[in-house]
Amino acid sequence: MNKSFPCATLTGVLLAAFATLAHADKRLDVSLGLVNIRPDVESPVVGADASNETKPILNLTYYLNENLALNTAAGITRHTFSAGGTTLGKASMAPFHLMLQYHFMPKSDFSPYVGAGIHHTVFFDKSGPVFDGLRRFPADTGAVLQAGFDYSVNKDYFINFDVKKFYLETDVRPGGGGAKIETIKLDPLLIGLAVGRHF
Numbered sequence: 001m002n003k004s005f006p007c008a009t010l011t012g013v014l015l016a017a018f019a020t021l022a023h024a025d026k027r028l029d030v031s032l033g034l035v036n037i038r039p040d041v042e043s044p045v046v047g048a049d050a051s052n053e054t055k056p057i058l059n060l061t062y063y064l065n066e067n068l069a070l071n072t073a074a075g076i077t078r079h080t081f082s083a084g085g086t087t088l089g090k091a092s093m094a095p096f097h098l099m100l101q102y103h104f105m106p107k108s109d110f111s112p113y114v115g116a117g118i119h120h121t122v123f124f125d126k127s128g129p130v131f132d133g134l135r136r137f138p139a140d141t142g143a144v145l146q147a148g149f150d151y152s153v154n155k156d157y158f159i160n161f162d163v164k165k166f167y168l169e170t171d172v173r174p175g176g177g178g179a180k181i182e183t184i185k186l187d188p189l190l191i192g193l194a195v196g197r198h199f
Contacts, residue, residue, distance in 0.1 A: 027063040029150070031160045032056070033194025037077045040189060045182035046172070048088060051080040059160065059194055066106050071099040071115060071146070073192075081131070089128020091137060095121040095166060097144050115146035121168055135173040142167040150196075157197055164190040 035057040039050040057075040064070065078092040099117035123137035148162035166188050172181040 028199040029059075029061040029063075029158070029160075029196050030199060031059045031061075031158070031194035031196025033059070033160070033192055035073075035075060035162075035190050035192035037079075038189045038191070039079065040185075040187040042185040042187070043083070043182060046083050046088075046184070048081050048083045048184060050186065051082075053077050053079055057192055057194065059162070059192070059196065061101070063103075063106075067103050069101040069103060069113075071101050071117075072097060078125070081128075087128060089126055089131025091126040091131065092124050093121055094124070095119050095168075097164075097166075099144060099146050099164075101146065109152040110149060111152075112149040113147070115144075117144045117146070118142070119144050119166055119168070121166070123170060133175050135175050137170040137172070140168055140170050142169070148192075155198075157195065160192070160194045160196055162190075162192040162194070164192075166190065 033056070034054055036052065036054045038052045041049050043049070055075055055077050057073050059071065059073045061069050061071045076092060076094050078090060080090050081088040097117055097119035099115040101113045101115035103111055103113040105111050118141065120139060120141045122139045126132075126134070126137060144167070145165045146162065148160065151159045151161075153159060166186075168186045168188060169183055170186070171183050173179075174181065
């Protein structure tokens with residue numbers, strides 16, 4: 001089964017929905033760039049850690065009015081987990097999220113904003129010497145905080161710098177049944193840079 005199909009389908013639906021909402025007064029922003037994902041792991045039992053990764057990302061922002069906007073992004077990240085110098089395995093994550101942003105200076109070339117929202121993160125495609133013996137990691141829903149700015153290059157194009165903090169955890173359980181090993185907190189910090197266009 002192609003595990004990327006649900007994510008690709010959701011991305012297509014989001015693009016179609018945001019395009020339908022866009023008006024002639026340029027209330028839709030689309031940007032493409034790179035995001036660095038830095039997990040802040042708390043693993044009290046196993047002592048696990050996770051790798052930092054840089055991945056492509058697609059950002060969509062729809063303005064409800066001059067100051068308020070809805071924001072989401074499409075991207076998948078895959079991390080290597082280790083403990084005490086030993087590789088435990090790899091796992092992929094699809095962090096679906098929706099943010100409500102407040103833009104302080106929407107008519108300025110430099111336009112800072114803050115945001116808050118919710119995510120639903122799905123874990124999939126885990127593999128590795130230890131991960132192969134574990135149950136599938138359950139999905140998690142939690143809060144997201146955001147801050148960043150847009151800088152207008154001209155009337156059509158802009159540069160976006162964005163920082164998000166996800167509050168994310170999942171349970172670790174043995175594959176053959178038995179008691180939960182631990183709840184691992186991942187709480188990643190996402191730092192993104194993208195180039196976008198107003199529509």
